[in-house]
Amino acid sequence: MEIAFYLSGLVAVLATVGVITGTSPVHAVVYLIVSLIAVAMVFFALGAPFAGALEIIVYAGAIMVLFVFVVMMLNLRPDAERELTWTHPRYWLGPSLLALVLLGALLALLRQGGVSEVIDGELLTARAVGLTLFGPWLMVVELAAILLLAALVTASHVGRRSNPLNRKMSGNRNRGGTP
Amino acid sequence: MNGIPMEHGLILASILFSLGLAGLMLRRSMLFVLMSLEVMLNSAALAFVVGATAWNQPDGQAMFLLVITLAAAEASVGLALMIQLYQRYRSLDLDAASRMRG
Numbered sequence: 001m002e003i004a005f006y007l008s009g010l011v012a013v014l015a016t017v018g019v020i021t022g023t024s025p026v027h028a029v030v031y032l033i034v035s036l037i038a039v040a041m042v043f044f045a046l047g048a049p050f051a052g053a054l055e056i057i058v059y060a061g062a063i064m065v066l067f068v069f070v071v072m073m074l075n076l077r078p079d080a081e082r083e084l085t086w087t088h089p090r091y092w093l094g095p096s097l098l099a100l101v102l103l104g105a106l107l108a109l110l111r112q113g114g115v116s117e118v119i120d121g122e123l124l125t126a127r128a129v130g131l132t133l134f135g136p137w138l139m140v141v142e143l144a145a146i147l148l149l150a151a152l153v154t155a156s157h158v159g160r161r162s163n164p165l166n167r168k169m170s171g172n173r174n175r176g177g178t179p
Numbered sequence: 180m181n182g183i184p185m186e187h188g189l190i191l192a193s194i195l196f197s198l199g200l201a202g203l204m205l206r207r208s209m210l211f212v213l214m215s216l217e218v219m220l221n222s223a224a225l226a227f228v229v230g231a232t233a234w235n236q237p238d239g240q241a242m243f244l245l246v247i248t249l250a251a252a253e254a255s256v257g258l259a260l261m262i263q264l265y266q267r268y269r270s271l272d273l274d275a276a277s278r279m280r281g
Contacts, residue, residue: 001183002181002182002183005183005187005188006187009187009191012191012195013191013194013195013198016195016198016199016202016218017198019202019211019214019215019218020198020199020201020202020205020206020211020215020218022211025208025210025211028210028211028214029214032214032217032218035218035221036221039195039221039225042188042191042225043225043228045183046183046188046228046229046232047232048228048231048232048240050240051224051228051231051240051243054243054244054247055224055247058247058251059217059221059247059250062251063217063250063251063254066254066255066258067210067213067214067254067258070210070258070261070262071210073262074261074262074265074271076210076271091205092205094204095201095204095205096201096205098200098201098204099197099198099200099201099204100197102197102200103193103194103197106193106196106197107190107193110186110189110190110193111186115185115186115189115233116184116185117184117185117233117234118182118183118184118185118233119182119183119184119185119188119229119232119233120181120182121182121183122232122235124231124232124235124237124240128237129237129240129241129244131237132237132238132240132241133241133244137238137241140241140245143245144244144245144248147248147249147252148248148251148252150252151251151252151253151255151256152255154255154256154259155255155256155258155259156259158256158259158260158263159258159259159262159263161266
């Protein structure tokens with residue numbers, strides 16, 4: 001269990017580095033899928049099989065397939081952004097430094113907090129999670145349903161091929177003849 | 180060695196969060212920005228699950244479900260915005276859309 005945890009954690013970190021330093025969009029998406037599956041393995045090693053299965057099904061199975069479809073649809077290719085971003089330290093030094101400072105602060109807080117719990121791999125089954133969800137957390141489930149509905153409406157409105165609002169605006173601009 | 184200290188799980192979540200934050204600030208392509216956001220949400224979910232298993236309480240996993248729902252909603256809206264950005268500017272560069280027109 002411990003070996004599985006540390007190995008999958010290492011894989012997750014390395015795959016995430018591959019995501020943020022990649023140039024080809026498809027490779028980056030596949031790296032992100034590897035990272036998510038490694039995090040799912042971490043969940044299995046921690047003793048949360050329900051969360052691990054959900055991570056694989058929803059994250060790696062649904063969300064990342066959406067990413068892959070969009071990348072395929074837009075027909076993206078490795079762009080020349082990398083030369084602009086990576087050759088000069090001026091571009092990557094600041095963000096990396098800020099992220100490192102934040103990481104250091106988080107680690108110092110964790111060390112100072114003195115959490116001494118040890119995860120012994122006791123299983124937290126889907127039954128317990130479901131009883132919590134549909135008992136005291138019922139309102140959260142309904143809020144999640146409303147959130148998903150709002151996201152569906154927003155995505156279908158924003159993602160339309162031709163936006164009538166935009167067409168009307170450009171028509172007004174042409175008629176008005178503003179400079 | 181028996182058992183994983185809870186700190187190690189939280190340290191892993193912190194590392195993943197910092198990597199996602201660095202990617203968010205570093206990249207200018209909207210696809211990579213969205214993927215960095217996914218990484219950050221995923222690390223928050225990992226922290227929830229670590230807490231749930233450390234204290235043997237299912238509440239953390241219920242919160243994990245909510246985080247996954249949020250990630251799905253964010254990804255769908257973000258990808259729709261990305262398609263619009265690509266159709267208007269023929270590029271995914273976020274700086275192309277930095278000019279605001281009322």
